Amino acid sequence: MVAQIVNNNSAFLTPISDKLPPQNIEAEEAILGGILLDPEAIDRIISILEPSDFSLRQHQTIYHACVAIHSQDKSVNLMTVTTYLADKGLLESVGGQLKLAQLVDRTVSAVNIDQYTNLILEKRLRRQLIEYGNNVINSSFTIDPDEGVGGLLEKMESSFFEIASRFRRGNFVRSSTAKFQAISRELERIEDN
Template structure:
């Protein structure tokens, strides 16, 4: 490519540097948004890097301090000497416009990134030693990284940076968790914490899918955040009818069979309006073809189109992978580890539903333990929180716990464990607190 045709705006770059040298407060407006390599010219990169280093040390970024820093690091000659800095300082620009200059520089930077990514994708396309699925994943990742316009949040940094953020959050009483919508459960598990892998384990018909729907519905409507529900178990129509049942208070079994009474039409209409505006996204890719590449691709697209994710739900983990594999535990373990990675990558809680082994049916006390999770493998090791569900009514018709579900916080990496009871209407999937 001809050098002159490479996207760049060196005038805007000079204006940014001039603003920084002339106004001590200018750099604070752009330090977190403008990476060093956004500058096209190497000299400009080095001058900006010097200013950033001084800024992060709470020092002035005037011509004298920047010149001294560059000289100490044997870089002053590389940038054009003191004459270059004097030229920038004499460039009478208004620091009030630094945001506009930054937008111009970032626009050209993104174009250069796009060109670079395109060249890499072409190379990947020709490299037949890499699986096609991996090629597609790597190609997509390169494009989405450009759209995010962020530095790598997982890059190493001093603990002082984390401490500063924590102090700020404490001062503002910022909570790192989203409410579950259930008071007693929130008290036990501390809510749905970002980057946590939360596993809900239960036997069939205990209510684990309903609890996953409850979390998804609560986060989507209470926080107006996108929720992605991967349903390897049921199709999107059946899952949608579950959400509809929750809102319209119509028996889900009848809804699935399209049986609605005339007296229910008004509530059904209201429920349709509410859900139509909710940021719940359902992916019912069959388990036989669902994989981590497809999941990550779907999550990237939702994040790109709708913004930061509120919650990810997978129903359910044992449906995934090669079900004929000789070592199912190892296969499932790979997924649970990857789910934890996705929670960190997308900065939101990941709720994975899991089946409990049939063996609990032969026990006197049919309440499951963590060891009862089917093909457990590394699931228990990877999870941050493990919830086990039990309904006594399912086994004992004479129980005093009618319409009650026990939620056992059996594992809690960063908190306490314990059991709470909540009201559960299995017909419409409604969870509510027990009012004492």
């Protein structure tokens, strides 16, 4: 009987580890290429986009270099980024000069950098929600006896609202905000019960 219950419930606990996390490599490359082409492009996204929003470590490193150069009030372009990465011993880890040149060659302009930024942030949000869901599942199996289910709910709710607030930050406010508000209301309703 117990085996039958376990087998019946295992269908909704399907592993997702064989799926790639949400990402848009082309949009990431377009953003980086746009920044390397147009020194003013970074001004439009620097307050919104963080290095960790990029899905690939190489792209995170390149964007971090762009932000660091910009914070020194220097022009962000192919030469300054290449030099910065070389000086830090990071140029080869991002694919070398060839990778940076390819980013520039594949990019026509930085005109759509705002739209590409929204695409990247949406993918990042989805990755965070997947991580959040996995944390809920894993934490539900090993609830701290001192905190109990109530403590777990508080912790998970706090994590969820942190993700939601990042989603609403800056220019990245979309119609999906209504979905988050509905989920938030549902969480409050569950907590009240």
